[in-house]
Amino acid sequence: MKKENWLKTLLSFAKPCKGKMTLSVLFAVISVAGGFVPYLGVYQIMKQFITGQRDWEEVLKWSGVCLLGYLIKIVFYGFSTVLSHISAYTILEGLRLKVADKLLKAPLGVVQSKSIGELKNIIVDRIESIEPPLAHMIPELSSNLLLPVAVVIVLFSIDWRMGFASLITIPFAAVPMAAGMKSFHKQYADYMAANDYVNSVIVEYVEGIEVVKAFNQTTSSYARFTEAVLSFQKFTLAWFQGTWKSMNLTMSILPSTFLGTLPAGLALYLQGALTPEEAAFCLMLAMGIVGPFLKAAQFINECKSMEFGVRDANEILHMAELKEEKQKREVPGFEVKLNQVSFSYRGEGKDMALKEVSLTLPEGSFTALVGPSGGGKSTIARLIARFWDVTGGSIEIGGADIRKLSLSQLSEMVSYVTQDNFLFDCSIKENIRIGNPKATEAEVLYAAKAAQCEEFIERLEHGYDTTAGEAGRQLSGGERQRIAIARMILKNTPIVILDEATAFTDPENEAKIQKALFSLTKGKTLLVIAHRLSTIQNADQIVVLKDGTIWEKGTQKELIENCELYRNMWKAHIGAKNWSVTAAEEKNRAVEG
Numbered sequence: 001m002k003k004e005n006w007l008k009t010l011l012s013f014a015k016p017c018k019g020k021m022t023l024s025v026l027f028a029v030i031s032v033a034g035g036f037v038p039y040l041g042v043y044q045i046m047k048q049f050i051t052g053q054r055d056w057e058e059v060l061k062w063s064g065v066c067l068l069g070y071l072i073k074i075v076f077y078g079f080s081t082v083l084s085h086i087s088a089y090t091i092l093e094g095l096r097l098k099v100a101d102k103l104l105k106a107p108l109g110v111v112q113s114k115s116i117g118e119l120k121n122i123i124v125d126r127i128e129s130i131e132p133p134l135a136h137m138i139p140e141l142s143s144n145l146l147l148p149v150a151v152v153i154v155l156f157s158i159d160w161r162m163g164f165a166s167l168i169t170i171p172f173a174a175v176p177m178a179a180g181m182k183s184f185h186k187q188y189a190d191y192m193a194a195n196d197y198v199n200s201v202i203v204e205y206v207e208g209i210e211v212v213k214a215f216n217q218t219t220s221s222y223a224r225f226t227e228a229v230l231s232f233q234k235f236t237l238a239w240f241q242g243t244w245k246s247m248n249l250t251m252s253i254l255p256s257t258f259l260g261t262l263p264a265g266l267a268l269y270l271q272g273a274l275t276p277e278e279a280a281f282c283l284m285l286a287m288g289i290v291g292p293f294l295k296a297a298q299f300i301n302e303c304k305s306m307e308f309g310v311r312d313a314n315e316i317l318h319m320a321e322l323k324e325e326k327q328k329r330e331v332p333g334f335e336v337k338l339n340q341v342s343f344s345y346r347g348e349g350k351d352m353a354l355k356e357v358s359l360t361l362p363e364g365s366f367t368a369l370v371g372p373s374g375g376g377k378s379t380i381a382r383l384i385a386r387f388w389d390v391t392g393g394s395i396e397i398g399g400a401d402i403r404k405l406s407l408s409q410l411s412e413m414v415s416y417v418t419q420d421n422f423l424f425d426c427s428i429k430e431n432i433r434i435g436n437p438k439a440t441e442a443e444v445l446y447a448a449k450a451a452q453c454e455e456f457i458e459r460l461e462h463g464y465d466t467t468a469g470e471a472g473r474q475l476s477g478g479e480r481q482r483i484a485i486a487r488m489i490l491k492n493t494p495i496v497i498l499d500e501a502t503a504f505t506d507p508e509n510e511a512k513i514q515k516a517l518f519s520l521t522k523g524k525t526l527l528v529i530a531h532r533l534s535t536i537q538n539a540d541q542i543v544v545l546k547d548g549t550i551w552e553k554g555t556q557k558e559l560i561e562n563c564e565l566y567r568n569m570w571k572a573h574i575g576a577k578n579w580s581v582t583a584a585e586e587k588n589r590a591v592e593g
């Protein structure tokens with residue numbers, strides 16, 4: 001992966017808010033300048049008293065100046081903060097959109113090589129962790145750094161010895177600080193790795209809670225979970241124990257500026273080099289150096305968190321993309337052709353899921369893929385939908401290599417319904433509308449009806465407006481599949497792939513859906529993967545796949561006559577069907593008896 005500087009990446013997303021960021025810096029500087037005015041005001045007031053003038057008008061004037069300075073500081077700090085927050089959210093928005101876009105453009109395998117926990121960690125937590133430092137850095141870091149710098153400059157301008165005296169604690173504090181920071185980057189990287197691990201184990205635990213409940217009765221029996229939590233706790237404790245001494249020492253030495261300024265101020269006053277008001281002013285100024293400086297030091301941690309956030313986001317931003325043409329291409333037909341297609345999920349030429357498969361799905365025909373588990377049926381379907389690119393050979397639609405089409409053009413041509421049907425947390429209606437966001441209400445209802453969804457949707461409390469989350473567990477696997485089929489019907493593409501699309505549906509509904517599907521897909525290039533062979537017996541061609549190669553192909557009649565593998569599969573299917581009918585009859589007889 002190409003390594004890019006994290007700051008460069010971050011700034012590349014800052015382009016739309018460059019003006020706002022510049023203004024934010026400018027306002028922060030004005031705020032710092034405003035914050036310095038009260039120091040000068042207090043000095044003038046002090047002078048009135050120390051010199052014995054006590055001109056109340058002067059005192060009142062300088063009090064007003066202090067108040068004005070303070071107001072300028074607050075108001076401009078507010079402006080700066082607002083602008084820096086707007087900029088931070090703009091940067092985060094750009095980053096999140098780019099990451100989401102990247103996930104769509106990357107091959108599915110690359111995305112799936114990361115666990116859900118890992119992805120959630122990057123997209124939700126890491127990117128979110130960039131926001132607070134980003135939003136606060138400009139106003140806070142500017143004031144917390146510029147103010148001490150300005151104070152030190154003023155101290156030097158009053159007397160260079162007072163300037164040095166105010167910095168006396170720095171070399172002493174630097175020693176323990178350097179010791180504490182020695183392995184900061186490595187420790188932080190280890191902390192992030194430990195954090196990632198514990199997060200991904202927690203997400204895995206929550207995702208697999210059903211299995212945990214079924215096979216382990218208590219949390220502690222889920223060893224991986226407890227071990228991960230414990231090791232994270234141990235790691236953080238060890239880190240804290242390794243650094244608290246040096247950090248506490250630094251924090252106690254650094255603010256003790258009086259150790260330098262008090263004796264120096266007194267000595268210079270006694271020598272006559274400083275007037276009493278100058279000496280008092282220097283002592284007052286020296287006290288204002290360390291507080292902001294320590295606050296600025298907190299940003300070291302925040303900057304690291306930002307660095308790691310951007311670095312991890314960068315990992316996604318630099319994922320390999322499926323190459324695509326930007327321009328739409330004229331595709332004369334919808335015949336699908338696999339030319340010597342080979343494919344390995346590992347991309348290294350080993351564990352070939354498909355080996356030089358050549359197959360034509362004529363336009364408007366119905367092809368079924370059958371065969372033993374692991375034969376490569378779903379792989380063919382995924383490759384046609386271009387979730388991955390073929391390792392060898394090519395796939396054409398209407399004579400055009402699908403790698404030469406844009407992903408959106410391909411998506412307009414191909415619908416792919418799988419066994420895993422994800423419902424987004426919006427209404428059932430909106431979930432169906434994903435198939436075609438421009439569909440009218442009537443079209444959505446029509447698709448739902450055709451996919452036999454109406455009966456169970458009407459059962460839900462808010463019908464079509466029930467959110468998928470609300471419907472949640474109320475929806476069975478078969479019902480979810482029917483929603484996915486409704487999406488496909490609404491999408492209305494010329495090529496349709498159904499990968500075990502009705503596997504979870506009960507036989508009665510399956511028959512109805514099949515009927516609807518076959519009438520709705522008439523004239524389309526249809527590819528069906530099914531284990532229930534009775535559902536595909538009328539296919540124009542049935543392709544038997546075994547071990548990544550085409551074992552045999554033909555019509556149902558031809559295969560029963562010529563292909564022993566298919567014949568056995570058919571017998572097993574019919575046997576299972578007869579068995580289930582007989583079992584049901586026996587059960588009925590027992591109930592009646």
Ligand SMILES: Nc1ncnc2c1ncn2[C@@H]1O[C@H](COP(=O)(O)OP(=O)(O)OP(=O)(O)O)[C@@H](O)[C@H]1O
Pocket residue numbers: 345346353371372373374375376377378379380
């Ligand atoms: N995401 C993946 N990563 C790695 N290997 C995979 C992946 N998906 C499938 N495979 C492997 O590729 C081969 C073909 O799998 P495929 O899912 O295409 O078979 P199938 O015929 O559809 O099986 P089934 O009928 O069980 O769904 C199998 O050996 C499988 O283990």
